[in-house]
Amino acid sequence: MSYITALTKNKQEWTPQFIKSIDEELCIGCGRCFKVCAHDVLAFEELDEDDSAKMFMKIENDGNCIGCQACGRTCSKKCFTFEPVSL
Numbered sequence: 001m002s003y004i005t006a007l008t009k010n011k012q013e014w015t016p017q018f019i020k021s022i023d024e025e026l027c028i029g030c031g032r033c034f035k036v037c038a039h040d041v042l043a044f045e046e047l048d049e050d051d052s053a054k055m056f057m058k059i060e061n062d063g064n065c066i067g068c069q070a071c072g073r074t075c076s077k078k079c080f081t082f083e084p085v086s087l
């Protein structure tokens with residue numbers, strides 16, 4: 001199977017790993033991933049739990065992702081999974 005590939009500035013080929021999912025059970029809503037993503041992929045979501053509300057991150061604009069994995073590197077809870085996309 002062949003995947004979407006990209007080039008670095010010095011023309012080295014690499015395979016982007018695109019966002020696949022965020023584990024909302026692990027997410028603490030810290031927003032670090034939101035701050036680091038420059039492509040408007042992520043959004044906060046509020047989840048009502050009995051008498052309190054929990055914030056967590058969700059994928060809002062899946063198709064905007066460039067596969068850089070910056071969000072995953074900044075997440076201390078390891079919420080993210082990524083995958084290459086086939087052509």
Ligand code: SF4
Pocket residue numbers: 017018019036037038039041042064065066067068069070071072
């Ligand atoms: S992989 Fe990059 S572009 Fe995609 S959601 Fe994460 S930070 Fe944004």
Ligand code: SF4
Pocket residue numbers: 022026027028029030031032033034056057074075076077078079080
């Ligand atoms: S960095 Fe991780 S824990 Fe923090 S909001 Fe993003 S997914 Fe949730």
